[in-house]
Amino acid sequence: MHESALVRFRSEIRHFYIVTVANIIFAAVVMAFGISVIVGEAVSMYETFSTALYVLYSPVVLFIALVAALTGIRWLLTSVRVFEGVEAIKDDLNGMGGEVPDEALTRLIVRMLSHYRDNRATIRTMILVCTLGGVCSFLLGVAVSLEHLSISADGISFTINNYLVIPFMLLTLGVALVSLASSYYFSRFANVWDERLDEIEESEALLKETLEMDRR
């Protein structure tokens, strides 16, 4: 029983570690993407108001970029907090090699449960932030790629900058996909560990009985 429990625990920790690392990378990409667009828009804003150049900044793009940058920062900070705990558990598990004594495995399981209890709300927030980050980066990619947009009674017409659209679209599509995948994996992870917390609560009656707490 111990061997299979160890293999399963190790596998889950490794997979969750990969998800948190992917999150940190893409949170940084969303943040950088947002900041670079904010800087570009700030330059356009300056040129629009201070020089004779006819350059117009887009408040919509600026707003989305701001949301993306802030979401990226929040996403990065929460990912790092969750990552640190998982990394410490993973390192300790790897440090023990192939032979992990029963007691050490139980201690690591307790640590993971404890880490999950501490970060339960954060992981729930992360599920939302990942989705928001993906949507923001996707909208930002679309908004920045548009060169001209006009809405009239005849319909909507727009032109896109071919040089910008391909890299932006690829980047935003990648970020959006990873964000949605992260969101999906985080919710699966949260569901699994919520079930485990429920199982532990159910077995507490037995532990209580063993400790003779009722006869206290």
Add this chain to the structure above:
Amino acid sequence: MSGRRTAFEIYWEILVFCRTPQSFTGIINRCDLNSKTGQEYLRFLVEKGYIVEVAEGDKTRYLATERAGEYTALFSSLYRKLFDAPPRFKL
């Protein structure tokens, strides 16, 4: 071990650590407890006969009794049982 733990997890941690005689300071440091809660947990375990106080010179040390084995074994089996089923979280 820090973080949010249940009382049962803390009892287990103390009992496992006290397989060899341990000082009060050693226990609260190892189990990340403050002295007030540490005293409460230890008092309970001593009252129930899971831990005995051993005098070593002028120092008091705490040692888990044989009864503690029943609890720690049950605890370990219940927690490992969480991973009996096929991996529920996979990429």
